[in-house]
Amino acid sequence: xxxxxxxxxxxxxxxxxxxxxxxxxxxxxxxxxxxxxxxxxxxxxxxxxxxxxxxxxxxxxxxxxxxxxxxxxxxxxxxxxxxxxxxxxxxxxxxxxxxxxxxxxxxxxxxxxxxxxxxxxxxxxxxxxxxxxxxxxxxxxxxxxxxxxxxxxxxxxxxxxxxxxxxxxxxxxxxxxxxxxxxxxxxxxxxxxxxxx
Amino acid sequence: xxxxxxxxxxxxxxxxxxxxxxxxxxxxxxxxxxxxxxxxxxxxxxxxxxxxxxxxxxxxxxxxxxxxxxxxxxxxxxxxxxxxxxxxxxxxxxxxxxxxxxxxxxxxxxxxxxxxxxxxxxxxxxxxxxxxxxxxxxxxxxxxxxxxxxxxxxxxxxxxxxxxxxxxxxxxxxxxxxxxxxxxxxxxxxxxxxxxx
Numbered sequence: 001x002x003x004x005x006x007x008x009x010x011x012x013x014x015x016x017x018x019x020x021x022x023x024x025x026x027x028x029x030x031x032x033x034x035x036x037x038x039x040x041x042x043x044x045x046x047x048x049x050x051x052x053x054x055x056x057x058x059x060x061x062x063x064x065x066x067x068x069x070x071x072x073x074x075x076x077x078x079x080x081x082x083x084x085x086x087x088x089x090x091x092x093x094x095x096x097x098x099x100x101x102x103x104x105x106x107x108x109x110x111x112x113x114x115x116x117x118x119x120x121x122x123x124x125x126x127x128x129x130x131x132x133x134x135x136x137x138x139x140x141x142x143x144x145x146x147x148x149x150x151x152x153x154x155x156x157x158x159x160x161x162x163x164x165x166x167x168x169x170x171x172x173x174x175x176x177x178x179x180x181x182x183x184x185x186x187x188x189x190x191x192x193x194x195x196x197x
Numbered sequence: 198x199x200x201x202x203x204x205x206x207x208x209x210x211x212x213x214x215x216x217x218x219x220x221x222x223x224x225x226x227x228x229x230x231x232x233x234x235x236x237x238x239x240x241x242x243x244x245x246x247x248x249x250x251x252x253x254x255x256x257x258x259x260x261x262x263x264x265x266x267x268x269x270x271x272x273x274x275x276x277x278x279x280x281x282x283x284x285x286x287x288x289x290x291x292x293x294x295x296x297x298x299x300x301x302x303x304x305x306x307x308x309x310x311x312x313x314x315x316x317x318x319x320x321x322x323x324x325x326x327x328x329x330x331x332x333x334x335x336x337x338x339x340x341x342x343x344x345x346x347x348x349x350x351x352x353x354x355x356x357x358x359x360x361x362x363x364x365x366x367x368x369x370x371x372x373x374x375x376x377x378x379x380x381x382x383x384x385x386x387x388x389x390x391x392x393x394x
Contacts, residue, residue: 022312026223102311110359111308114299115219117361129359147368155352162307162326164314171344175376182375 009047009057012037017058021105025055025112025121052120059124062105063131070132077139079183085176089156093169096160103161107154140183148179206244206254209234214255218302222252222309222318249317256321259302260328267329274336276380282373286353290366293357300358304351337380345376 015037019028030051034044048054073091077084095101102108106125113119129150137146152172159168212234216225227248231241245251270288274281292298299305303322310316326347334343349369356365 024223024309024311026221026309100312103308107355107359108308108311110355111300111305112221112223114221114305114358115297122359126359129356144368144371147365148372150356151349151352151365151369151372153352154355155348155350158304158307158351158355159326159347161311162304162319162323168344168348171341172348174341175345175348178376178379179372 012047013058013061016054021102056120059121063124063128067131070135074135074139079140082177085173089169089173092156093166104157142183145183152176209244210255210258213251218299253317256318260321260325264328267332271332271336276337279374282370286366286370289353290363301354342380349373
C-alpha cells in the first residue's frame with residue numbers, strides 16, 4: 001500500500017475508533033467518520049465499502065493494542081500474591097474513573113450486536129476475550145482460576161459502568177483474594193512471581 | 198386513563214419492549230414501533246412524545262416484571278446450600294441458551310447508553326441492579342456476599358453472550374461455591390433455608 005494511502009487509512013481507523021467507543025456503533029454514521037477523519041466520503045468509501053468492514057479493521061487494530069496492554073499487567077500477576085490482585089482491580093477502578101470512560105469496548109460492542117452472533121465484530125470480540133482469559137490462566141497457573149478472574153473482571157467492569165462507583169473494584173478484589181486461597185499450592189505448574197513469561 | 202387508552206398503551210409498551218430487546222435501542226425507529234404495535238404514528242405520538250419517554254415506560258414495566266421473577270428464584274437461595282447455587286446458575290444457562298436470547302436487558306441498555314450517564318434509562322438500570330443486589334444480600338445474609346454474587350452473575354451473563362457457551366455458568370457455579378465457604382457460619386444473621394422472607 002503506498003504510504004499516503006496507509007496514513008489516510010490509519011487516520012480513518014483512529015477517528016472511527018473514538019467515535020464508535022464514544023457513541024456506540026449504531027449511532028455513528030459514515031458521514032461523521034468522514035468528518036472526524038478529515039477526508040471526503042468519496043475517500044472514505046474508497047478505503048471501506050461499509051461501516052461493517054471499517055469496524056472489522058478498527059477492532060483488529062484495537063485487539064492488538066489491547067493485548068499489548070494486557071501483557072503489561074498480566075506480567076505483574078502472580079498466584080499467591082494478593083498485592084497483584086489489588087493492583088489489577090485498582091487499575092480497573094482508575095480506568096473506569098476516567099472522564100468519558102464508556103466501558104470495555106469489546107463487551108459493549110458484543111452487547112450492541114447481541115442479536116447478530118455471526119457478525120465479524122462478534123467473532124473478533126470472542127477471540128479477544130479468549131486471548132485475555134488464556135493469559136490470565138497462564139498467570140495463575142490454572143484454567144479454572146483464569147476463567148474465574150475473567151468473570152470477576154467482566155462483572156466488575158459492568159457494575160462500575162452501571163453504578164459509576166469504585167465500590168465494585170473493592171468487592172472484586174476481596175472475592176478474587178478468597179478464590180486465590182483455593183489455588184493449588186505453588187508448584188512447577190504455577191508461574192514464579194516477578195518473572196516475565 | 199380510559200380503558201381503551203390504557204390497552205393501546207400496554208400494546209405499545211409490549212411491542213417496543215420486544216423490538217428494543219431484539220435490536221437494541223438505537224437501531225429501532227418510532228416507525229417500527231408503530232408498525233409492531235399496530236397503531237398509527239399519530240396514535241403512538243399521542244402516547245409518547247419521544248423514543249426516550251417510551252423507553253422509560255418500557256423499563257419501568259420490565260423492572261417490575263423482572264423483580265417478581267427474581268423474587269421467585271431468590272426465595273430458593275440459601276447460604277450454605279450449594280444446591281441453590283447450582284440451581285441459580287443452571288437457570289441462567291438455560292435462559293441464555295434460548296433462541297434469540299440477547300443478554301441481560303438492563304446491562305445491555307446501560308452499555309448502549311454508556312456515554313449518557315444521566316439518561317433516564319440509565320437511572321432505572323441502576324435502580325434495578327441495586328434492587329437485585331439487595332435481594333441477593335438478604336438471601337445470603339451478607340452485603341459482601343450479595344455483591345460478590347452480583348459480580349459473578351453479571352460476568353457470567355456477559356461471557357455466556359460473548360462465547361455462546363454454557364461453560365461460564367459452570368465456572369461461576371464453582372466460584373460461587375468457593376466464596377460461600379467464606380460466609381460466616383449460620384447464625385441469626387443468615388436467612389434460614391427453605392423459608393420465604
